[in-house]
Amino acid sequence: MSFWGKKTFCIVTGASKGIGRHFAIEFSCRFADGSVVVLLARSKAALDYTKDIIQKCNPNLHVSVTTVDLSHPTIGSYKKILTEVLEEKKLCQSDFDIALLVNNAGTVGDVSQAAKDADNPSKWQEYLALNVTSCISITAQFLQVFDASSVRKTVVNITSLSAVTPMKSFAYYCVGKAAREMYFRVLAEESPDVDVLNYSPGPIDTDMVSEVIDNVGHKDMRDMFMNLKDTQKLVTLDQTTKRIVKILEDGKYSSGDHIDYYDSKLN
Template sequence: MSSAEGRDLGRALCIITGASRGFGRSVAKEISRLLKPGSVLVLVARSGDDLRALQAELAESEAGVAVECVVADLGRMEGVDSAVRTCKEAFSEHIEHIILVNNAASLGDVSRYVKSFTNMAEVDSYLSFNVSSSLCLTANILQTFPQRPGLRRTVINITSLCALQPFSSWVLYCTGKAAREMMFKVLAEEEPDIRVLSYSPGPLDTDMQMEARSKTADPTIKKSLSNMFTQGQLLTCEESCAKLMKLLLENNFISGAHIDVYDV
């Protein structure tokens, strides 16, 4: 598709994880404007109140786009099952595009270094929410909505510079992001009909960034994060989200690619 063709994303079933706040919330608001009437947004997060507030906001502004909420912990299989079940129920034969945005993630404990992570249950819990859930949700969605004529499928992984570079005292976050990035590279190799993108939204002014600059153990990284905040170098979620929408509309990226906000 050329950029001239990409004025919207079609009549889509769009699933967004971690949709209740931060970047996920911005994605939900921006992507809803690019969907044709008859589309369905499935918003997944652990915070029911925040999800329902977003649902009400979207219902007022986007006529013709249905919004479903799934209050679920994706770190547990029941959460994944609940999201998939809602997608099945929301699907209609008029849907021409399946869009899955794997955004849900947590920072992990950045107040400690590698040698302190001796508790396997703690590590497993982190990886379950940040890695296993993305793989299992993606696999379930792809099985539920297999390739067929007239159906586009797009899978987006919200990634980070931490998928590519080590950050001292960020072992869980870096490991999770690196694992997810490779997961989606493999998907792109296996399924050439699926459009796969790992998008790095950059340093965002979010609750996660606030947690990072207050709790990071490594003094150099902590100072760098604090400086970005005090010097106004953080991006708004809306600024970064606009770049992601541009990528999706133009649809010229190499499937499986890692694309940074500053490269768009």
């Protein structure tokens, strides 16, 4: 079954800016009429702006905005958001061809600190709550909501090279991305009915990269990011979006794979 052009129930976390906003807009342009798009993040005004752009490019979608702080995950709260959206639109799971969850929200953590100095347990708990726990919890609750239906289930995890390669100054980020990705690999092993894609979008000029350049502790890393920016080698939002759109369209990956923007194996 082709991926785009279908009636889709899609959730994007961190849809208020950066990669999440761009993916939400570009994916939505490709959904069939009557699809539902749920945008999650903390900033209501920024989510409303994403919604406006989506509705201009595809007026026949239902777009729902929910403000949520994903650093405080609670049992059942995401299930409630999803079932309330379905009830409000008087729709049920079997009305859709595809249920798509894009786990995009994330933070880089304290990049000023070396791993040997990262001794604060509450800082770790707070970081992992947003970047690992809530992502796992929303995925499990999403799969429970769509469990009984025959809808095709696709879960995208926005990952990074940092999930597989240690990087100086990025202890929080590397730990978070590695843990998160392993959850999705286990999920793919256990659940042949769920299509899991770990997509690493490449280095992109978003607020996250600006935060890294401003705060990163290790000089080599600052030089590397500044050089990428100054020489315009950062990947653009359009480039990475085109890439993931094609990866999902072609479906040549195996569930659970880590696919990087730069990977040539799927070309």
